Amino acid sequence: MTEPTAAAELTDRLWQAVVDGDEHGAADIVHEAVADGVTEETLLLEVIAPVQARVGSEWAADRITVAQEHAATAINERVIASLAHRRPARERRLPHRGRVTVSCIDGEWHAFPARLVAEVLHLRGWRVDYLGAQTPTPHLVAHLHHTGPDAVLLSGSIPTHLPAAHAAVTACQALGVRVLVGGRAFGADGRYARALGADQWAADARGAAEVLASGLPRSRPAAIRQVADDLPHLADQEYTTVVRSRPALVRQTLAGLTTRFPAVRGYDDAQRERTAEDLTHIVDFLATALYVDDPELFTSFLTWTADILEARHVPARSVVATLDVLAGQLREFPRTVGLIKAGGAALRGRPTVPSPTSAPAHD
Structure with missing residues (x-):
């Protein structure tokens, strides 16, 4: 066969x-x-x-x-x-081509892609230290000090972990260790890998193996960099404001939804908690889109969310209402409002799916 x-x-x-x-x-x-x-x-x-x-x-x-x-x-x-x-x-006992560390970025618990990369590299003759999911950056740095690998491969599936990935990339490069990143978090074309200063990006395990085999280039000298060196748009402090205000934004948005969706008033504690979790995800993706200054990151998340909701018979218009309430709270921040408007436009352009429910998602 x-x-x-x-x-x-x-x-x-x-x-x-x-x-x-x-x-x-x-x-x-x-x-x-x-x-x-x-x-x-x-x-x-x-x-x-x-x-x-x-x-x-x-x-x-x-x-x-x-x-x-x-x-x-x-x-x-x-x-x-x-x-x-x-x-x-x-x-x-295959001859080792070199030593590499494979790890998920801090907060990333989707370890499956990283495990595939680790196994493929081992099969191709590399000595692999596989650290698994959710490796805090200080512990990753300590491991690199101890082992001195030729490169570190960082995996991320959820874009909201890109700020943590940025910190990890910078910390590893400050040690003189080259950084290869991969996973859906970095964009289908690796755009966020470039924005965050990684030495290289690979689309999959075979791509990572090929990059290592050909020699991983370093895009800049190893040095301690500030976030603004890579992302100067963060000088407007909108990202920092949204992150620091997240609990209040979620609380106030949930309160605002009770006016638009009276059914929310009848939610029990568990339903309200799940709705607050959904709102938290929206705010987190909004903040991350501000971090990398890319509306597509936010709109892609919203359209994916709408698909998930509609598969569960929850109308996407509930998310549009959420965005309207959120925009009202952040009206003094032009970049943030621009992202929210782009997200709302993407959702309003979707075909309407009939649903028996008129309340926001809470599952």
Whole structure:
């Protein structure tokens, strides 16, 4: 069986095992594939990774529950570990091409992409220190002091962690360690990687391996930089104001919504808490868009949110109302108001989806 044919068939089989919660069946599928001659890199990137991507899309479409999504992710992670543990001893002692650190940025708990990168680099002969999810920058820096790697690879999936990523990039470069970043947080074209001063960006695990193999260029001398050196627009203090005002903004916006959506007045404590969490996400993405000065970051989040809500029969217009209330509180900040107006325009341009509900999201 050729690898392309194997990948297509195996993906379907693995998806079914994962969604059924059959961990042993999932492991058997990939182990048998290895025995049949399918390479481990193919399994990682062309079978397991697409299955994990489908887990996310099925959750977004409300076809699997949060619990199923977590269980499926856990199974995929253990399948990856089982592959690594079954490698012959001779493969575990491959000549090392160098030493690298692979880590998620501080606050980032989506570790799956970073794990794929770590495994692919190991297969290609690198010594890999994999630090996993949510590595605080001071602990990352301490690890680099101790190990002296050739490069550090930072992974981020959620754009709201870009300010933390910026701090990590700057701290690593100040040690003279080159930084390669990747993940959805940095934009499909790596635009935020460039804005934050990373030495290089890669779209996926194979891209990261190719960058390392060709030699990671350094875009600037290692030095301690200030945030404004990379992002001079932050001098207007709008980002700082929004971040510091977040609790009050969420509280006041929630209060304002009770006027537009009377049903909110009848929410119990749990519903109000979930609605406040939704509002917090909106404010966080607004702040991050201010940080990188990119309206698309905010509008992309809002349209994604609208898709999620409508899949759960909540109208996107509830988000438009939220933006209107938020804009009223931030009317003295031109860059912020501009972002909110762009977000509202993107949502108003969406096709209307009928829904039995008239209240904002609270799930």
